[in-house]
Amino acid sequence: MVAPSAPPTTLRIGPYQVDPPVVLAPMAGITNVAFRRLCREYGAGLYVCEMITNRALVERHPGTMHLVTFDRAEYPRSMQLYGVDPETMYRAARMVAEENLADHIDMNFGCPVPKVTRKGGGAALPFKRKLFGDVVAAAVRAAEPAGIPVTVKFRIGIDDGHHTHLDAGRIAEAEGASAVALHARTAAQRYSGQADWSAIAALKEAVTTVPVLGNGDIFAASDAPRMMSETGCDGVVVGRGCLGRPWLFGELEAVFAGRPVPEGPTLGEVARVLRRHAELLAEHDGEDKGMRDLRKHMAWYFRGFPVGGELRQSLARVSSLAELDDLLGKLDADVPFPSEAEGPRGRQGTASRVVLPHGWLDDPDDRCVPTAAEVMHSGG
Known part of the structure; x- marks a missing residue:
């Protein structure tokens, strides 16, 4: 390319x-x-x-x-x-x-x-x-x-x-x-x-x-x-x-x-990247939490690839590295990167009204901190 x-x-x-x-x-x-x-x-x-x-x-x-x-x-x-x-x-x-x-x-x-x-x-x-x-x-x-x-x-x-x-x-x-x-x-x-x-x-x-x-x-x-x-x-x-x-x-x-852009990875190469991601998550959060976190990434990794509905569902419920290895082994590693994988990814949704504090738009020069503004304590 x-x-x-x-x-x-x-x-x-x-x-x-x-x-x-x-x-x-x-x-x-x-x-x-x-x-x-x-x-x-x-x-x-x-x-x-x-x-x-x-x-x-x-x-x-x-x-x-x-x-x-x-x-x-x-x-x-x-x-x-x-x-x-x-x-x-x-x-x-x-x-x-x-x-x-x-x-x-x-x-x-x-x-x-x-x-x-x-x-x-x-x-x-x-x-x-x-x-x-x-x-x-x-x-x-x-x-x-x-x-x-x-x-x-x-x-x-x-x-x-x-x-x-x-x-x-x-x-x-x-x-x-x-x-x-x-x-x-x-x-x-x-x-x-x-x-x-x-x-x-x-x-x-x-x-x-x-x-x-x-x-x-x-x-x-x-x-x-x-x-x-x-x-x-x-x-x-x-x-x-x-x-x-x-x-x-x-x-x-x-x-x-200024170098040529590499060709997109094959399905086997994507599987290896996904396995590396799983390994790093397990190292950070432990295997159980890491695998639960990995599930949301599955659809993004396999977007456009002919993976099959049943296998996709199993990957979306994966609970251990051993199970992940078994599931990834069922993929056809030689499938090339599909054109369907290109384009927008992740959440898109629709436009909607922005929820604001009462009277927020009344005075742009107001320096007052909204009541309970710092209550959000989600750890992130």
């Missing part, structure tokens, strides 16, 4: 050079230490852990402390923090710095799920410009003495009537963020429809002193240089495109190095 031409770029986030300019998006329940290690085995870049709730971190919730696990060879260690209250954000970022828990902090202002937005968090928060700035400033202030760069990820806005990305980018830049990333959808879109890459281009024009990263609809290696060429962004953030496809990072590395 001929390599698409990639725009030359050097992406630096604080003291770290990210080469190729590719970032794994934090995804809840996905980007644990096992999945990050698997992806890193295919290519370089920056790999962000799943979302960590500030309050759960500072209170040392056992589940959260388990999530805050990095492989010994993982560097820089990248942690995403979620919170609404500047004081709690400061305490969490200071804990990361003082206890050397990570080398880079990313901030979550892009999550569109109701349990987050109804408390003013995630994609809802940038509408409150001053509170948003206070939260970013708190993290930067806490992390700066340790030399830890802070980056900020957000969406276009709450919905088409409330776009906030340009203000959010300028505010984050002014408050000391080392880079900003835009998921080019509104919160109302969730993961549906098509990402609006023109919004990334507009953000790149508005934010001039720190890197701007683009996120949304990177489903093939060729999408990354195309996004960068069309928008002028400094790097890409990959989320759903790597679900059941960790080798995408190897393909991206090839694109940015």
Whole structure:
């Protein structure tokens, strides 16, 4: 396969050079230490852990402390923090710095799920410009003495009537963020429809002193240089495109190095990747929990392959490594990578109204932290 031409770029986030300019998006329940290690085995870049709730971190919730696990060879260690209250954000970022828990902090202002937005968090928060700035400033202030760069990820806005990305980018830049990333959808879109890459281009024009990263609809290696060429962004953030496809990072590395993109793996090669994923999950969480976690990945790994309904169902109920080995042995290893496996992956759903705190849209300059905003104590 001929390599698409990639725009030359050097992406630096604080003291770290990210080469190729590719970032794994934090995804809840996905980007644990096992999945990050698997992806890193295919290519370089920056790999962000799943979302960590500030309050759960500072209170040392056992589940959260388990999530805050990095492989010994993982560097820089990248942690995403979620919170609404500047004081709690400061305490969490200071804990990361003082206890050397990570080398880079990313901030979550892009999550569109109701349990987050109804408390003013995630994609809802940038509408409150001053509170948003206070939260970013708190993290930067806490992390700066340790030399830890802070980056900020957000969406276009709450919905088409409330776009906030340009203000959010300028505010984050002014408050000391080392880079900003835009998921080019509104919160109302969730993961549906098509990402609006023109919004990334507009953000790149508005934010001039720190890197701007683009996120949304990177489903093939060729999408990354195309996004960068069309928008002028400094790097890409990959989320759903790597679900059941960790080798995408190897393909991206090839694109940015000017090498031909490798052919997609055969069914036997996919089975070997899946077995490696299972091994890493078992090592991290124990075999029982690891196999339960693996089940949600099955449909993504075997998308488009002629696996058969009965075998798919058995794989989706797998409970041990031995059982997994038996099931994988029933696959036809020589089946080539199908064209049906290309394209969007993961959740898409439909657009829907964003759930917000009462009166949230009344005053964008209100600095008040919503009542019970930091109650979410899920350990992530």
